[in-house]
Amino acid sequence: MMNTYNRIALIGIEPEEYEVIRAHYTGHIIWHLAIPKIVVKDEVLFIEKANGVGMLPVDKVVYYGIYDDDFDFISGLAIWNGPCYPNAKGMLDCRFKIPCLIKALSLSQFSAPRGFVSAGATVTTTQDTVAKWGNWHCGENKHRFTGAWESEYTATIEPYFEGEAVRIMIIGNKHWQIQLEGPTWLKSIHPETAGFMQVDADLLADTLHIKKALQMDMIGNDYIVTKEGKKYLLEVNHIPNITRFETVRTVYLETVIDWITSS
Incomplete structure (x- = not known):
């Protein structure tokens, strides 16, 4: 039986995953690879059309991705407080x-104690230490050092384990x-x-x-x-890689499709 959610938005979903979801859902889909413009009014979420001019109300949102400018978008989803996968409030708390x-x-x-360094400050350590900054993962924005180090960015520091x-x-x-x-x-x-x-x-x-x-x-x-x-x-x-392993990708798609098609 078709659920009552007849218009969903897929944001950041890659074409390969979109095709799988599309094959399992007969309702209307708005699909954006990049962050779209949105309006939340009277507890209704409106998202710009993928093609053409104007916005349409959306019943459910599936979001997958990390973008430089996505914090405000996630904030809008959290204010809307409608059905979103993953949960928008959880993403908001974990984006930075x-x-x-x-x-x-x-x-x-x-947990282990962390240190903190302001941008432009110098810290001196006698033990092997790792500094981390920014909001990206995949091994980026990390520096290992011993002795004096001046941080260009606001960073955390921790012992190298x-x-x-x-x-x-x-x-x-x-x-x-x-x-x-x-x-x-x-x-x-x-x-x-x-x-x-x-x-x-x-x-x-x-x-x-x-x-x-x-x-x-x-x-x-x-x-x-x-x-x-x-x-x-x-x-x-907060958005772990789901395409590296086919087993994980399959479970992700099954989970999303089940969530979309449930009432």
Whole structure:
């Protein structure tokens, strides 16, 4: 039976994923690869047409992506407070890395103290240290140093932890643990050698707790597990990569399609 939601918006969904969703939904779809203009009025969300002039009311939104200018857009979705996947309020709280990290560290049982450096300030350390800045992931905007370092940007600093980098990823009620890889100390999900591994029950429980507290529908938490077995939360991915592994992509699409077609 067709649900009552007859117009959905897909924002940031790539063509390959759009085609799958389109094949499973017969209602009207507004599809934008980039951030569209929106208006929220009388608790109704209007999104500009993909083709032509004007805006149309939308019943549900699926958002996937990270853009330089998407914070205001996500804020608009949160003000609308309508059906959005992932939950707009959760995305809003996690869009900026440093505020999200602060919240996550207060929730995690695997937190470690962080430092903070203002843009233009110099910090001096005697131990191996990592600075992180900006709101991108994938190993970008990170610097490892010992001694004096002047930060060009507002940054957090933390001890460099030697160990195995892993990600706990959760979409809906499915979860995986992924071993992150890379030729340098910077590890990510993208190298061909990255792959699935046995799930650590404690890391999964920690991620589930953070996911629930931050009202997130999907999450990717990165941890370091040292040789001594100590575990540390490194960062939270509010839009984790879903295309790197076909298994994850399939679950994401099934979850989105089920959410779209449910009343």
